[in-house]
Amino acid sequence: MIPQRTRDLLDQAVEKQGLCGAALGVVDTDGRGETYGLGWAAREPEPLPLDEGTWWDLASLTKPLFTARELLRAVEEGLLDLDDPIEAHLPDLAWMQDTPLRARTLRQLLTHTAGLPAWTPLYTWGDAATIRARLLQEPWPLAEPGEIVYSDLGYLLLGTVLERTRGLSLRAFKLEEGLTFAPDPEHTAATERCPWRGRVLRGETHDENAWALGGVAGHAGLFGTLAGVLTQAEGLLRGGWLSPAAQAAATRPQAAGRSLAFVSAQPGWSGGSLCGGRAFGHTGFTGTGLWVEPERGLAWVLLSNRVHPSRHGTLDIQALRRAVGNTLLAAHG
Structure with missing residues (x-):
């Protein structure tokens, strides 16, 4: 299911292009799956091997796998509607x-x-309480409605909506097996040697703004094992991720x-050019990604710590993601 060409691409990325470690998982509509892991959980301050239970910082995969999904669950329960204006849930x-x-909407x-x-850079504003208050009151310059501007700030507001709707902090939300906001640092892939925090990050979110808000926010903070994220991909491929109506939405x-939770297949996108028009996926800054190709009956997850020990490496992660998707689809019967 994972062809040799795909394995070779990942081997080259680790051995010759500076990628620290990677874990690839593939699943089809019949529930058959295969995984492949290689490289290291950390190279600094000492080499540490990967294992099947390694936690990965999912970065912006938090947006679809947690925040968007929880918003849609609230819609399923009649607690809110996607076309509610933001002020209906954040009157302040x-x-x-x-x-x-x-007046702009949750949708x-x-x-x-x-x-x-x-x-x-919210993390330069002060403590978490100050950041939360200023996020709501900052006179943000706005683009015209309908213009796509990929925005962490929008998902930060959605995280606040979730907290107020449920009466829970984001950290208190129940997560499925293989997902967590509090991984064991000893079993977590390292991300960056952070200049601001003065240490190599393991078991704490790489995203500075999420860290300044306590480690969890609407846009980042989720960690996952390969098995945990592959379970999410399988639910998206085979059904059961949400109710049929909500999953379709x-x-x-x-x-x-763009869909409500994902990026749709388009020229130049991260899933590769062999994907059909119904394919969708999402990526995370740390080197993570999830893709679903319903026409071919295939979904895959590629997790890496491409920002270790620095985000300023030379690896072209987008090119690697596209190559992995193309080789997987070319080999899938």
Whole structure:
């Protein structure tokens, strides 16, 4: 199921291109699966081997696998609707300000069409309480509604919506086996030698903004094992990830190149050019990704710590992701 050519590509990435470690998992519509792991959980401060139970920092895979999914579960229960304005759930948003942000919708936040900026260094603003308050009150410059701007800030707001809807902190949400917000550092793949925190990161989220908010936020903070993330991919491929109606809503196109939770197949996307028009997936900054190709009946997960020991390596992770997807699909009968 994992062809030799795919294994060779990953071997070359680890042995010659600076990738620290990687774990690939593939599953088909009949439930057959195969995995392949290689490299290291860490190279610094000392070499540490990978194993099947290694936790990986999933980075922005938090967005579809946790935040979007939990929003859709709340929709299933009638607790909110995707076309609710943001102010219906965050009435203190932009208090005493004349801004169209208050009237933009949860759907627009999910699809990155609410017009919010992509990112800002929230971790430089102060403590977690200050960041939470200022996130709601900052006079954000907005793009026109409908324009796609991939935004961590939008998912930070969605995380706040979830907390208020459920009356729980994000860390208190129940997660399925193989997913966690609190991995054992001794069994976690290292990410960056962080200049800000002054240490190699293991078992704490790589994302600075999520870390400053206590380690968990709507856009980052989730960790997963290969088996845990592959279970999510299998649910997306075979059904059962959500109710049929909610799962269809999560995966069908809603805006140009985007569904409610995922990125749709398009020229140049991370899943490779052999994917069909119904394929979808998502990636994470640390080197993670998940892809589903329903027309070919195949889903795959590639987890890596490509930011170890630094995010400024020379490996082209997007090219590797596309090559893995193309070789898997070419070999799938």
